Amino acid sequence: MINNPALKSAGAILLSVLVALLLLSAIEGISAVLHPFPADFDQTYESMxxxxxxxxAWVLFLLGGIGWGLTALAASFLATRFGARRHPAHGMAIGILLVAAAAFNISMLPYPNWFVLVDVVLLPLGVYLGVILARAGTTASSS
Known part of the structure; x- marks a missing residue:
C-alpha cells in the first residue's frame, strides 16, 4: 500500500495512461481489420x-465514438479510483489528455461533422461517468 499521496497520484495517472494506450491500440488494431489500408497506401497525409x-460510418461510430468514450470512462475511473483520496482531478487530468488527443486527431483529418459531435459528447461523458463511478461510496469528509 502506498501511503505517500504524491506517489499514489502519480501511480494512478501512470496506470490510467497505460490502460488508455492499450485500449486505444486495440481500437486501432480492430479498425485496421474492419477498414484496412489499401495495398497501395503510401503513408502520406493525402493517403491518410x-x-x-x-x-x-458504423466503424467510426463503434470504434471512434463508443470505443474512445469507453476508453475515457475506464482511464478516468482508474485514475480517480487509485489516486490519492479518489480526488476527481486525477480522472479529469486523464480526460483532458484524451480529449486533447481526439481534438488533435479530428483537426488533422477529414472526419464527418456527425463524428465530431459524437466525440464531443461521448468523451467528456465517459470522463464524467468514470470519475463519478470511481468516487461512488466516498463521503464528503473522505474526499
Missing part, C-alpha cells in the same frame, strides 16, 4: 485523409 474519408 482519403482513408479516413472512406471509413464506414
Amino acid at each position: 485523409a482519403q482513408h479516413v474519408a472512406n471509413y464506414p
